[in-house]
Amino acid sequence: MIHEQLQIISRKTIAKDTVEMTFHGKMAQEDILPGQFLHLLVGEGSNHMLRRPISIAGVDKQESTITILFKLLGEGTNTLAKAKPGDQLDALGPCGQGYPVDELQMKHALLVGGGIGVPPLYYLAQRLHEKGIQVTIVAGFQNKEQVFYEEAFRELGNYYLATDDGSAGEKGFVTDIIKKEGFDFDQFFTCGPTGMLKAVSTQLEDEEGFISIEQRMGCGIGACFACVVPAPDSESGYKKICKDGPVFRAKEVVLA
């Protein structure tokens, strides 16, 4: 993990309340795994005392850029979104443990994402695709307005889309698509709201896979114990999401 002032080179609204931001910086030369995050300082002065953890959605080592996507959910993310190309953002990163893409032997990966949990899966799909692994992506959103990266995902694998109201793709949840399609895969990788993570990991409990957990964080480096999750089989009985995660083996932790 390094500390760097990342320079914004582009900022786009790519779906409803969803901002894509690309930075230029030396951090892009670090070995960044999908699932790792940036811990971003918000605004100036003392208005925002807590950084915002945001997953990395893409890395281009040649151009030395890192891309993130975030949703406007409150004052903090609204302030972040006001930063414009040319501005710098104070970042710690890459933080946490990502999906161990280089350690897994597999032919077919199933990626399941929900809402703003989808972005890290795009970087993951890229990395797996580069390794020649067959990728199936199941993405769920509330409605058509929230959908992003549909075409980009289609270039990397088989893409299935579900929306709660049926305004794009199939009406229903990601779990409905998994049930209907009965995919044959070696590992699953999922990221999204806790309810979705629980539903997916329960549905796929006989399979091997990884989940990535979202939680409000304090320090982001493992010192403050704000973001913990029970891990009954570990020595301490818990894991720190920011440092030991946010990616865990599906059976390693117990979701609240």
Added chain:
Amino acid sequence: MNLNVKLPGLDMKNPILPASGCFGFGKEYAGLYDLNLLGAITIKAATGSARYGNGTPRVAETSAGMLNAIGLQNPGVDQIIENELPFLAGYDTPIIANVAGSTVEEYVEVARKISKHPVIKAIELNISCPNVKEGGVQFGTDPELAKMVTAAVKEVSDVPVYVKLSPNVTDITVIARAVEEGGADGLSLINTLTGMQINLAGRKPLLANKIGGLSGPAVKPVAIRMVYQIRQMTNLPIIGMGGVTTAEDVLEFLLAGASAVAVGTANFQHPFVCSEIIQNLPDVLSKYGFSSVEDAIGKGHEHADTNLSRA
């Protein structure tokens, strides 16, 4: 410039120390900068046995601050002695152990054990954690209990005892007087102020524990007032804290009467903040006409025309 300060048990290179709970047991921040730069380090609270703490979410941002309800999560005093303190022994920085408990017996047991470890130079007696159902804050809000637990811990501790007071009381000077009578060697001021944030969409308190402790710049004026008030009634050395983010804030606490100043929440916003404050402190002290840290301690009282107790 001479930044040294001497407090009971603590021979500090400078008056800056990270506050308990904001710095873990030092390992994470040791990866960012040299912990030898710090005046001292207050490690995360220790209890008699391991505690898991509260449910999540445990933190929420507020205007110029944050609420936390971690709930004293820690591996227990024996594990801390075995697994955490050896790492800190490699540094030439005094370590302060924050001691918590649910009963007087637990406080005594933890203090007796941890004060015997050679890296521990002082105890910060935590009678003010707002985030646990049992223990902690009831000792900090009742003067008799505060005096009793202080005296009991003093009896078994091999190192000086600083009592960390709660601001969630009608008159903090009453508690300060009580722990002084109980034999405290110093005071640590202030712990967090209890607060709550309600999530509009969820229609319920945001923190799993519902109530949390407010910290950050929002609480600094409360902390300054309490340090100032207590400085006027006792000569016990004070470790001041509450919303410190800059060297100017440190000077303000020194003027109010603190001899050392802890930095908490700001570590989350700027993980290098303690080292930056230490670097900036000499310039800020000389800008305001001071030639050392000692020179500034308590100087906010010299021109006071009104004694607060009569105000």
